[in-house]
Amino acid sequence: MSDEQPLIMFGFPKGSMEEPTLDLFAKAGWIIRKSSRSYKPSINDAELDGRFVRSQEISRYVDHGYFDCGLCGLDWILENDSEVVEVCDLVYSRASNRHSYYVLAVPDASPIRSIEDLQGKRIATELVNVTKSFLMEKGVEAEVEFSWGATEVKVPDMVDAIVDLTETGNSIRANNLRIVETLLKTNIKLIANKQSWEVPDKRRKIENISMMLQAALSAADKVGLKLNAPKDSLDKILEILPALRNPTVNQLTDDGWCAVEVILSEDVVRDIIPSLKDLGAEGIIEYPLNKVVY
Helix, strand or coil, X not given: CCCXXXXXXXXXXXXXXXXXXXXXXXXXXXXXXXXXXXXXXXXCCCCEEEEEEEHHHHHHHHHHCCCCEEEEEHHHHHHCCCCCEEEEEECCXXXXXXXXXXXXXXXXXXXXXXXXXXCCCEEEECXXXXXXXXXXXCCCCCEEEECCCCHHHHCCCCCCEEEEEECCCHHHHHCCEEEEEEEEEEXXXXXXXXXXXXXXXXXXXXXXXXXXXXXXXXXXXXXXXXXXXXXXXXXXXXXXXXXXXXCEXXXXXXXXXXXXXXXXXXXXXXXXXXXXXXCCCEEEEEEECCCCCC
């Protein structure tokens, strides 16, 4: 494909998710560069072009066909009522690799204790349509107004409650708010335009992007471990080595030793390496991973 006619036009999120997305693509093998004043990136893949736009808008542009695919939170897919193909889940954010939640919160001193207590009240949120649908399902009539940001500061003086995004709830508690209800669990999704998904070359490319992005995320909390193990301790060593599958074991030129290699979660390495050393393992090497393909 030529630079003038890329196979895929991709919607990249601008704003808080921009840097985490660039990092994820880099680990997956795509180097994306853009100037601070440009919305059009340079990508080391002639088949891939794209634009940076607000994540709240990406699902609409994918639905309408300007983008073949893009990254968008489930929250904005639902809010925009976008008809798109959800290719895969990509659970990452600017702060962690965890899901986020839209919660309904009120001041600690508020008499509101349940959804039913919101009857006739006023709620501020970015996610207006999702909030209205949730209230309708609960049979509650309340005024829902759009919030342009700084939603937490609007209670109790301007509104009775808010619906806002949080990962841990820390920001909610820091603003002396109390969570009444969780409305939605959300995360980034790779989405595709329905017509583009039916074009074999485009679909193959989108599926390849999906596989590599998932592989990069899967490697985020894992490392590789290599070691030389004495054969007389091999069984005990293998017992303490968790792995994606069985560890790889190869015979060394010395008949009394084997080479062992595993992939495991990074948070267990600090406990495992001393135990391996106690069992006689030598030449223990830990190394980072960019991608893990299941």
